[in-house]
Amino acid sequence: MYKIYEKSNDNKFRYALGNDVGNILYVIGINPSIATDIELDPTLKNVKTFSKILEFDSFMMFNIYPQRSTNPDDMDKKMNLDQVNKNIQIISKYLVPNCTIWAAWGETINKRPYLIKALRMLHENIKSLNVKWIQYDDLTKTGHPRHPSRKKHEDRFREFKIEDYL
Numbered sequence: 001m002y003k004i005y006e007k008s009n010d011n012k013f014r015y016a017l018g019n020d021v022g023n024i025l026y027v028i029g030i031n032p033s034i035a036t037d038i039e040l041d042p043t044l045k046n047v048k049t050f051s052k053i054l055e056f057d058s059f060m061m062f063n064i065y066p067q068r069s070t071n072p073d074d075m076d077k078k079m080n081l082d083q084v085n086k087n088i089q090i091i092s093k094y095l096v097p098n099c100t101i102w103a104a105w106g107e108t109i110n111k112r113p114y115l116i117k118a119l120r121m122l123h124e125n126i127k128s129l130n131v132k133w134i135q136y137d138d139l140t141k142t143g144h145p146r147h148p149s150r151k152k153h154e155d156r157f158r159e160f161k162i163e164d165y166l
Contacts, residue, residue, distance in 0.1 A: 030108040063105075066087040100133075133160040134157045
């Protein structure tokens with residue numbers, strides 16, 4: 001059971017999932033799928049494993065865009081600005097100065113033009129926290145941080161230069 005589980009009343013949007021115990025690994029993916037506070041999906045099972053490998057006490061999962069969708073092609077065609085702003089507000093509520101964020105959105109950021117805009121809005125809102133950004137392994141061939149699915153469970157993490165990326 002996960003203590004932090006923020007979602008919309010209709011369950012179409014999920015903003016935060018995880019625990020806020022001890023040293024927390026914050027993870028930013030692209031959009032949430034089916035995971036709940038009771039049952040993790042395969043992506044979050046991998047996130048949990050990696051948080052232990054990296055010796056974090058807990059993890060908290062956020063996403064650039066909070067709309068639940070098992071298929072990214074089904075995400076909103078146009079950005080829902082109200083939901084993006086609410087998402088940023090909730091993420092900002094949990095992040096602490098000098099924390100570590102795993103950039104974990106993968107190639108899916110290319111699915112909608114508004115996703116990079118939403119990421120820029122989030123970054124602008126949290127950059128004063130002096131966050132340490134990390135990525136798994138090398139960037140993809142097209143220059144994006146890798147998604148947590150189907151990764152070897154070993155420490156292949158390195159610094160992610162968010163300012164260069166944006």
